[in-house]
Amino acid sequence: MPIRFEDRTARFEGACTVEEAIPLAEWLCAVSEPRLDLGGCTALHTALLQVLLAAGKPVAVPPEDAFLKGWVMPVLGKR
Structure with missing residues (x-):
C-alpha cells in the first residue's frame, strides 16, 4: 500500500496512486x-494533491524526490 496510516501519521511511499485518494480523505x-x-x-x-490541498494540513516530512520537492511542495506550502 503506497500510503501507510499509523495512528496520527500517514507515510507516503513510492508511487502514490488515485486509489489512495478516498482512504486519505x-x-x-x-x-x-x-x-x-x-x-x-x-x-x-x-x-492526492487535491485532497492534501483541500485538507490544508502541513507536511511534516517533505519528499526527497526532486520533482515533488521543487514543484509540489511550494504549492502545498502556500495555504
Whole structure:
C-alpha cells in the first residue's frame, strides 16, 4: 500500500496512486492533528494533491524526490 496510516501519521511511499485518494480523505477527516510524511514518495497522483490541498494540513516530512520537492511542495506550502 503506497500510503501507510499509523495512528496520527500517514507515510507516503513510492508511487502514490488515485486509489489512495478516498482512504486519505477519510483518514484526514477522522484524525486530529494528522502528520503527513511524504519523505518516501516518488510520485503523487493529482487526486492526492487535491485532497492534501483541500485538507490544508502541513507536511511534516517533505519528499526527497526532486520533482515533488521543487514543484509540489511550494504549492502545498502556500495555504
